[in-house]
Amino acid sequence: MSTTESRPSTGLGTAYGRPESTYDRDITEVGPGTPCGEWMRRYWHPVALSANVVQVPQNVRILGEDLIVFRDGKGRPGLLYPRCAHRGTTLYYGKCEDDGIRCCYHGWLFSVDGRCLDQPCEPGGGAHKDRVRQPWYHVEERYGIVWTYMGPPERKPVLPRYDTLENLAADEELFCTGSSFGAGGDDTREIVPCNWLQDWENIMDPFHVPILHTSFSGAQFAPEMGVMPDVTYDHADHGMKYTAYRELPDGRKMNRVTQALFPHVRIVPDIHLKAGKASSVGFVLPVDDTNFRLFHIIRAPKGFSLLPRAHHNGKKWSELTEAEHQMIPGDWEAQVGQGAITYHSEENLAGSDRGVGRLRHFLRQQIALVASGGDPLGTAFDASGELYHVQAGNYYLAE
Ligand code: FES
Ligand SMILES: [Fe+2]
Structure with missing residues (x-):
């Protein structure tokens, strides 16, 4: 019985039966935990033009991570994980204040380095607010650009x-x-x-x-x-x-x-x-x-x-x-x-x-x-x- 498999290749190079198309994941994929992504995270990356980092939070995506970039009222840029450390709504709907960004849902206030500064629904503004840290990344400004380092802090x-x-x-x-x-x-x-x-x-x-x-x-x-x-x-x-x-x-x-x-x-x-x-x-x-x-x-x-x-x-x-x-x-x-x-x-x-x-x-x-x-x-x-x-x-x- 003749099957397709048993027939010799004609060697004509037609597109029929060509091998599966693949790419080298190790030098292309940049998400957290990938070899290239971990290597990339040892360097500084541009986030946005300084002129566009204002007191209105914006969504940015860098190395496959969704983040929020903003500037507090004292002029400091911040780059935070967007899901609020309280119950997870996005800080995209937050408001910038002098000391950070305040979540729209229950008003928790986070500084540019993720410290929780206020929990207005809790007695005294939150006796345990120091236990909470909104995930954040280091940022610096130079040459009119806001830059971030997204790798292990001790290797910055x-x-x-x-x-x-x-x-x-x-x-x-x-x-x-x-x-x-x-x-x-x-x-x-x-x-x-x-x-x-x-x-x-x-x-x-x-x-x-x-x-x-x-x-x-x-x-x-x-x-x-x-x-x-x-x-x-x-x-x-x-x-x-x-x-x-x-x-x-x-x-x-x-x-x-x-x-x-x-x-x-x-x-x-x-x-x-x-x-x-x-x-x-x-x-x-x-x-x-x-x-x-x-x-x-x-x-x-x-x-x-x-x-x-x-x-x-x-x-x-x-x-x-x-x-x-x-x-x-x-x-x-x-x-x-x-x-x-x-x-x-x-x-x-x-x-x-x-x-x-x-x-x-x-x-x-x-x-x-x-x-x-x-x-x-x-x-x-x-x-x-x-x-x-x-x-x-x-x-x-x-x-
Ligand atoms: S979800 Fe942000 S303060 Fe509650
Ligand atoms: Fe070119």
Whole structure:
């Protein structure tokens, strides 16, 4: 009797009977208790722009955890677990006061570090209120962003600083954005619906630049990026960098250095090839396993505003029709197009994927280091290790 199983494969490679599609959970999933999630929780993460953290509580989702961010009346930002420690309603409906946030249901008041300061339905405001602690996370503010550390408190590193964002001239300021410009979207979208690693590893993929951003969709960056680069990859001190060497059509020679630092920092030099060190630092915040959000801090002339890139007939990205998205795709289409979490089982990595391969390998090593009790690269525990010297930039070579 003939069964499907007993027939030899025809080797035609049709889609019929292909293996199950799988992804590497260990480097993609960020929830509490996952290997990657525990590694991620050893670093600081951007929560929101400082300007948007106000005395009205807001829901945020970070590393798969739903939280409430707010600012108390004394100006201190707070990041709390949303379910009230009394009987569980959400603090989203709470009200901010000088000393914290008061739950709407029975009025328990919590400080930014979760202490219960008042229980108005209990005699004397709660004789045992000190026994209650609303789960909370550490927060700090720097560069116009509220940051959080969500890991074991005894392993909390210092919040990093970046030299390219400091010592501003009188006519400069820092401009912060939490929109999806840097992922190919625009100011109408903050959340990008795919796994964080699809964006972060793209930073170590110099070969999509001459194709996707130049020849395929027209010059989305400088037209000179169409020159296929000679690329070297190095481990930089807190992650990886690549150096893309190009001889430009006008005879100039340049090295373009781009960095991916742990856990999700992206430092990309000016896309119009302006000479010098990169003047912005980006962060790929995992919202959860299948969504991320970018934050960028940009050193810019005063009054700077991020103009939407005119994509096609002067339209913004969000105004494009489906046909136009197909005609001129960018990073959003390519990365979200890989699926919610790309199937690593279906990839065929080639020589030009060396950067992506090495970054994933390095990432696995760091995740294993944390799992075995170590502190990961890029974490420092005193002020002497706080400042990072950015290497990324466009460097033109003298003849
Ligand atoms: S549920 Fe918050 S005070 Fe009762
Ligand atoms: Fe890109």
